[in-house]
Amino acid sequence: MAVIFDPLRGRTRPSASNPDEDIIDELIAGAAGGGTEDWVVLTGAGMSTDSGVPDYRGPDAVPRQPMTIQTFMSHPDQRARYWARSWVGWPRMRGSRPNAGHLGLAQLPVAGVITQNVDGLHQKAAAEEGSSSPVIDLHGSLDRVICLARGHMFDRDWVQRRLSELNPDFAELVGIDPIDVETAPDGDVDLEETQDFKVLDCPECDGILKPDVVYFGDSVPASRLQAANRICDEAEGIVVLGSSLAVLSGLRFVRAAAKASKPVVIVTDGPTRGDELADYRSISRVTEFVDAWAFRRIQGDDGKLPL
Structure with missing residues (x-):
């Protein structure tokens, strides 16, 4: 069996860039002033751990x-x-059932959700919450x-x-x-x-x-990658939830956003391969962060933290 190299080897968890409430202010206000709809969300295995689905690289x-x-x-x-x-x-x-993070994200009218997970929990949450935000299963289902x-x-x-x-x-x-x-x-x-x-x-x-x-060593189908790229190109910023960005299929979207001077927000409690590209970094658990984000949007707080 092939040995999978760990691209996170030697990396340590960074400090939070700002308190979560300040980062959420930025998300609610929108990267270009348009609100939550400005953001595309990329999710990884840390999104589903509270649903009983383990991850590969978490603490x-x-x-x-x-x-x-x-x-x-x-x-x-x-x-x-x-x-x-x-x-x-x-x-x-x-x-397995959607956790509070899946359900909270489904309550937010984001530009789209691109998930590296293959568990189908975003679709289950969208059905429960009536979400119309598109979901792309980057690695299949x-x-x-x-x-x-x-x-x-x-x-x-x-x-x-x-x-x-x-x-x-x-x-x-x-x-x-x-x-x-x-x-x-x-x-x-x-x-x-x-x-x-x-x-x-x-x-x-x-x-x-x-x-x-998509197995390790396999490629994301071209049509699926094109659909994900289209959502990212149209969004004003990217939020990474629960992904270590260890594989290029997810990291490429963060790199593209940073190259286009779009804000990058990363939320996960471990190190990631894209930490140096993040404008805002939270080390909170994903479920707690998204739950707070969804609750704050319901409150209608328009505060914004400038870049």
């Missing part, structure tokens, strides 16, 4: 080696390993499965049922209870004995099936 994160696309494609045993772990982890991931041969798409729940039919005794065989396992950010679990797991091929063409997510 309390357990060290993990995520599967790369190269490993997934290298051998049937590797695909069996992935699908066995995913099959065990999916019920818990599917049952676990609730879809794609055929790599011809692009056929399948619902993840349907795939789960078929895998259960193919592997009726697997959980008992390896001695696990899916209710008790802890999932990784990408929905799988730590599980070693996977060689006997039967993998489902595409029912249309016998092609290889994988979740419609």
Whole structure:
């Protein structure tokens, strides 16, 4: 298995640039005076930790080696390993619910939400709150499965049922209870004995099936990247919530905003790869910050902290 280099190695958490209430003043007033609608929001795994979905790089994160696309494609045993772990982890991931941060963000009419998460919690929150702000799943979504041969798409729940039919005794065989396992950010679990797991091929063409997510070493689809770039180009500033910006797919938006002299706000309780680009930096927990942001907007406070 490939070793994933940690681009945050040696970085330490910076100090907060300003009190949260002053940063929220800036967000409410808007980067160009237009209000909350000025901002595009980029979210990472720290957005979902309060929903029980762990992250890869947070202060309390357990060290993990995520599967790369190269490993997934290298051998049937590797695909069996992935699908066995995913099959065990999916019920818990599917049952996760939006936390106060998701719900608070859905109450804010931002220019758009670009998420690096694959858990679908922003969409669930938007449905609950009636949000019309666009959400782009930059790295895809676990609730879809794609055929790599011809692009056929399948619902993840349907795939789960078929895998259960193919592997009726697997959980008992390896001695696990899916209710008790802890999932990784990408929905799988730590599980070693996977060689006997039967993998489902595409029912249309016998092609290889994988979740419609961007693995490490894979690329974001061009159409999805273009849609995200369009929202960022039209926004007046960017707010990063719960992302370490360790991967280029998210960091590029922050770099582009800084290059265009647009304000950058970063909120997370650990170090990030973009700290030197931030105009405003909060080290608060994301849920608490967003909850305060949403509450303050309801209050209608128009105070602004100048750049």
